[in-house]
Amino acid sequence: MTQLEELKTLLAEISDLTAVSQLVSWDKETQMPKGGAASRANQLSTLARLLHQKNTSSEIKNLLTALEPELGNKDSLDGALIRLLRLEFERRSKLPTDFVADFAKARSEAGTVWEASRHQNNWAAFLPHLEKMFSMARRSADYYGYDSHPYDALLWDYDPGLKTADIKQIFADVRTFTVPLLERIVAAGEKVDYSVLTRSFPLEAQRAFSLEVAQAFGYDLQHGRLDVTAHPFATNFSKDDVRITTRFDEHYFPMAFYGVLHEAGHAMYEQNTADELRRTPLARGAWSTAHESQSRLWENLVGRSSGFWQHWFHLAQKHFPQALHDVDAATMYKLVNRVKPSLIRVEADELTYNLHIMLRFELELAIFEDKLKVSELPEAWNAKMQEYLGVTPPDYASGVMQDIHWSAGLFAYFPTYSLGNILSVQLFNKASSQMGDLNAMFARGEYQPLLHWLTHAVLRHGKTYLPPELIQKATGEPLSAKYYLAYLEQKFSGIYGL
Amino acid sequence: MTQLEELKTLLAEISDLTAVSQLVSWDKETQMPKGGAASRANQLSTLARLLHQKNTSSEIKNLLTALEPELGNKDSLDGALIRLLRLEFERRSKLPTDFVADFAKARSEAGTVWEASRHQNNWAAFLPHLEKMFSMARRSADYYGYDSHPYDALLWDYDPGLKTADIKQIFADVRTFTVPLLERIVAAGEKVDYSVLTRSFPLEAQRAFSLEVAQAFGYDLQHGRLDVTAHPFATNFSKDDVRITTRFDEHYFPMAFYGVLHEAGHAMYEQNTADELRRTPLARGAWSTAHESQSRLWENLVGRSSGFWQHWFHLAQKHFPQALHDVDAATMYKLVNRVKPSLIRVEADELTYNLHIMLRFELELAIFEDKLKVSELPEAWNAKMQEYLGVTPPDYASGVMQDIHWSAGLFAYFPTYSLGNILSVQLFNKASSQMGDLNAMFARGEYQPLLHWLTHAVLRHGKTYLPPELIQKATGEPLSAKYYLAYLEQKFSGIYGL
Numbered sequence: 003m004t005q006l007e008e009l010k011t012l013l014a015e016i017s018d019l020t021a022v023s024q025l026v027s028w029d030k031e032t033q034m035p036k037g038g039a040a041s042r043a044n045q046l047s048t049l050a051r052l053l054h055q056k057n058t059s060s061e062i063k064n065l066l067t068a069l070e071p072e073l074g075n076k077d078s079l080d081g082a083l084i085r086l087l088r089l090e091f092e093r094r095s096k097l098p099t100d101f102v103a104d105f106a107k108a109r110s111e112a113g114t115v116w117e118a119s120r121h122q123n124n125w126a127a128f129l130p131h132l133e134k135m136f137s138m139a140r141r142s143a144d145y146y147g148y149d150s151h152p153y154d155a156l157l158w159d160y161d162p163g164l165k166t167a168d169i170k171q172i173f174a175d176v177r178t179f180t181v182p183l184l185e186r187i188v189a190a191g192e193k194v195d196y197s198v199l200t201r202s203f204p205l206e207a208q209r210a211f212s213l214e215v216a217q218a219f220g221y222d223l224q225h226g227r228l229d230v231t232a233h234p235f236a237t238n239f240s241k242d243d244v245r246i247t248t249r250f251d252e253h254y255f256p257m258a259f260y261g262v263l264h265e266a267g268h269a270m271y272e273q274n275t276a277d278e279l280r281r282t283p284l285a286r287g288a289w290s291t292a293h294e295s296q297s298r299l300w301e302n303l304v305g306r307s308s309g310f311w312q313h314w315f316h317l318a319q320k321h322f323p324q325a326l327h328d329v330d331a332a333t334m335y336k337l338v339n340r341v342k343p344s345l346i347r348v349e350a351d352e353l354t355y356n357l358h359i360m361l362r363f364e365l366e367l368a369i370f371e372d373k374l375k376v377s378e379l380p381e382a383w384n385a386k387m388q389e390y391l392g393v394t395p396p397d398y399a400s401g402v403m404q405d406i407h408w409s410a411g412l413f414a415y416f417p418t419y420s421l422g423n424i425l426s427v428q429l430f431n432k433a434s435s436q437m438g439d440l441n442a443m444f445a446r447g448e449y450q451p452l453l454h455w456l457t458h459a460v461l462r463h464g465k466t467y468l469p470p471e472l473i474q475k476a477t478g479e480p481l482s483a484k485y486y487l488a489y490l491e492q493k494f495s496g497i498y499g500l
Numbered sequence: 501m502t503q504l505e506e507l508k509t510l511l512a513e514i515s516d517l518t519a520v521s522q523l524v525s526w527d528k529e530t531q532m533p534k535g536g537a538a539s540r541a542n543q544l545s546t547l548a549r550l551l552h553q554k555n556t557s558s559e560i561k562n563l564l565t566a567l568e569p570e571l572g573n574k575d576s577l578d579g580a581l582i583r584l585l586r587l588e589f590e591r592r593s594k595l596p597t598d599f600v601a602d603f604a605k606a607r608s609e610a611g612t613v614w615e616a617s618r619h620q621n622n623w624a625a626f627l628p629h630l631e632k633m634f635s636m637a638r639r640s641a642d643y644y645g646y647d648s649h650p651y652d653a654l655l656w657d658y659d660p661g662l663k664t665a666d667i668k669q670i671f672a673d674v675r676t677f678t679v680p681l682l683e684r685i686v687a688a689g690e691k692v693d694y695s696v697l698t699r700s701f702p703l704e705a706q707r708a709f710s711l712e713v714a715q716a717f718g719y720d721l722q723h724g725r726l727d728v729t730a731h732p733f734a735t736n737f738s739k740d741d742v743r744i745t746t747r748f749d750e751h752y753f754p755m756a757f758y759g760v761l762h763e764a765g766h767a768m769y770e771q772n773t774a775d776e777l778r779r780t781p782l783a784r785g786a787w788s789t790a791h792e793s794q795s796r797l798w799e800n801l802v803g804r805s806s807g808f809w810q811h812w813f814h815l816a817q818k819h820f821p822q823a824l825h826d827v828d829a830a831t832m833y834k835l836v837n838r839v840k841p842s843l844i845r846v847e848a849d850e851l852t853y854n855l856h857i858m859l860r861f862e863l864e865l866a867i868f869e870d871k872l873k874v875s876e877l878p879e880a881w882n883a884k885m886q887e888y889l890g891v892t893p894p895d896y897a898s899g900v901m902q903d904i905h906w907s908a909g910l911f912a913y914f915p916t917y918s919l920g921n922i923l924s925v926q927l928f929n930k931a932s933s934q935m936g937d938l939n940a941m942f943a944r945g946e947y948q949p950l951l952h953w954l955t956h957a958v959l960r961h962g963k964t965y966l967p968p969e970l971i972q973k974a975t976g977e978p979l980s981a982k983y984y985l986a987y988l989e990q991k992f993s994g995i996y997g998l
Binding site: 014015018019021022025026029033034035036037038039040041042044045047048049051052222223224225226227239240242243245281 | 512516519520527532533537538549779
């Protein structure tokens with residue numbers, strides 16, 4: 003075996019174990035009987051320990067050092083592999099193994115408590131676990147090290163190279179644009195009867211219709227499946243087994259439907275990474291901003307387009323004859339694009355969605371800057387909700403406890419949703435410039451050409467490129483919010499007749 | 501950390517990984533999309549490799565050697581742990597790691613092909629995989645080494661100490677007894693209308709009723725769940741998460757129902773091992789004979805008793821009002837105890853069941869003795885079916901391809917089902933001698949006292965004792981078929997008025 007083959011053998015083993023760890027987590031969320039939680043936390047901790055040992059082993063280190071002179075700067079897959087591995091190796095080596103194992107166990111326990119206490123609206127039960135998550139994340143940041151802000155150290159996991167200061171600037175621009183547009187929309191008033199969406203949409207029909215659409219987009223159920231969880235997510239154990247989850251509300255159609263399209267967007271990313279990346283660290287969608295660009299693209303730019311509803315409305319009517327008998331495609335388009343400040347991020351419209359993200363970003367920053375205590379989060383949350391969106395959560399479950407992320411120790415993740423929105427439009431515009439009128443394609447029920455374009459431009463590369471390189475390569479320029487803001491202006495001016 | 505603590509830390513990690521490997525296999529059978537099979541085989545192979553490395557590591561060896569002088573002969577849990585570990589360590593160390601990983605991969609692939617080709621009745625597609633399973637099992641036996649028969653080397657995994665010659669003797673006794681009893685039953689003729697059992701039993705009601713009974717026996721669904729698979733099984737990832745599967749046929753009530761009771765028997769074993777065995781190799785039910793004694797006990801000695809149906813029949817009628825409206829408890833008892841030579845082992849009556857086992861045992865022996873080729877199995881199978889049971893399978897699926905075991909490389913497992921039958925009655929008799937009339941208890945709906953007795957006598961010990969010790973300890977004598985044969989004689993004389 004050459005040294006490169008030796009390295010790839012080790013990486014294949016790590017890749018398998020990583021997949022197994024993902025599967026064990028998926029099972030915890032979707033299948034595990036409640037009584038299995040304590041043992042499951044041990045299992046996840048053991049896997050995390052083992053993976054950390056393997057990822058930071060002297061074998062990996064020595065092979066990396068031996069191969070770097072030849073391959074390190076090469077513009078090839080092997081070169082990209084060596085480069086990524088060096089970045090990840092250096093970063094991971096900064097964390098002590100015991101800390102990694104303890105964090106995994108604490109995360110698993112916090113997730114279990116979050117799910118139960120959210121259900122019971124019990125902030126007090128969740129608080130000590132959330133405090134532990136924040137303090138362990140802070141310890142991670144200290145281990146990793148940073149120049150100007152501990153948050154920078156955490157951002158790396160989700161978007162290497164991104165800085166807190168960059169996000170602040172982008173968010174300021176988006177906010178400056180969003181607030182007046184929102185005011186114009188509110189002033190315009192509502193012109194359709196939104197209660198249509200809260201009629202009865204039988205769950206089985208919701209499931210069938212959502213999957214029909216997701217499959218038409220390109221989500222392959224021979225290599226995927228849909229389950230129900232408290233908080234929707236996508237996960238994968240190889241490009242051959244990419245699973246999504248959602249949650250259903252009989253009396254609110256968009257919840258499960260757009261949830262499925264969102265997660266299918268993530269899933270299609272994983273299903274379309276190149277075969278030659280299999281069982282290497284390159285074989286995953288490129289970090290969070292790129293990943294969210296795909297979920298948000300299929301959810302919003304496709305699923306909330308007028309063309310989409312021109313094609314799908316009659317099929318939706320067949321699935322929901324009672325709820326939709328007196329509606330038409332043009333109205334449906336307006337219904338699913340209602341702009342209205344609301345409590346729940348994942349159900350927010352495209353415009354106010356980013357305000358939910360900014361709120362989380364600012365609260366996370368305040369805690370990492372020691373300006374806010376974790377115990378003060380509910381009050382701070384509600385105050386910001388009132389300030390940004392003019393609404394106040396009636397309970398913790400629809401307020402500070404709504405998202406799974408913090409319970410899973412995922413801090414610095416949220417900003418990538420808004421960056422994903424921005425990137426989704428930038429990619430969409432590039433695709434349109436090369437493919438013509440995408441909305442017309444959607445109206446004809448054609449989605450494969452767009453998936454094909456995205457696969458070629460983004461998906462197939464996995465983690466071969468760092469985010470700025472990938473964006474440059476796919477769109478010919480750096481990440482820019484201008485397309486996104488223009489899109490919002492145009493779309494909602496049209497819908498609300500501004 | 502003392503050396504003992506150090507060893508237990510290593511064993512806890514191994515225990516977690518073993519659990520994870522079980523979970524990954526469970527997911528493959530129950531949840532995995534079909535397209536995930538190839539990647540899953542890699543993942544299972546990697547886990548097998550890693551577990552083998554950890555189980556045979558020099559750390560384990562050195563700690564074992566250091567601790568043996570003090571603990572090796574001690575009559576304590578730590579002593580039992582050291583003893584078991586030495587036995588398993590020596591055995592495992594004989595297998596090369598690559599072979600273990602390759603076998604795991606081949607098993608996973610064979611299982612996938614078995615399920616698909618059984619469904620298509622395609623023997624030719626399965627044959628090369630089955631040949632591989634036999635030849636790899638044979639290689640295992642050669643690595644392990646043996647005195648008189650390669651089959652002895654394989655038996656160790658399922659019942660350490662058991663010899664091929666012992667099984668031959670016991671099976672000869674059982675057969676000598678069974679054949680004339682079967683002839684008397686056939687001569688007596690059938691007196692009830694068995695078509696009742698093939699009426700419509702709606703699946704949801706089957707599921708609900710089966711689980712109601714299993715829970716009444718003591719299967720804890722807070723720490724368990726039921727799924728559907730081609731071949732029923734039980735598995736566990738800790739005593740806190742013990743899952744069972746079954747398969748349903750709307751027009752054959754006993755299939756799913758007794759399948760659930762059987763697997764619940766296995767599951768209750770695992771759920772009732774002692775807490776102090778957690779995360780050690782002792783924390784599993786004691787090998788296969790003891791395990792099958794529990795599944796067969798709850799399935800047959802409880803679930804097919806007259807007392808059982810006295811209590812449950814009215815509840816069954818509520819679940820299946822149409823199918824059971826013109827039946828009574830006494831008839832139901834006869835219906836579920838019909839003795840009739842048939843094709844499928846897991847649905848066979850208590851009497852002919854052992855003939856199915858003998859057939860498999862003899863075919864396995866013939867192959868390991870090079871008297872039969874794997875390719876000749878279907879013919880040999882059908883000939884023996886005709887000889888022992890007077891029936892001939894119409895297809896491979898209900899003949900040589902019916903069981904999952906061979907596709908999973910499980911050879912030498914089948915005999916433990918019959919030994920489990922024998923042990924189940926020996927335990928049941930011991931329990932009766934101490935607790936009084938168990939059938940009367942079942943008629944009152946009382947099952948916890950029996951579970952409690954079994955837990956005390958058998959379950960809680962996990963793998964603390966080797967099978968002969970456990971049997972001696974629980975019943976006061978070695979394994980003996982006399983109780984079992986007397987039970988069969990009495991039960992079926994009564995039912996058939998012999």
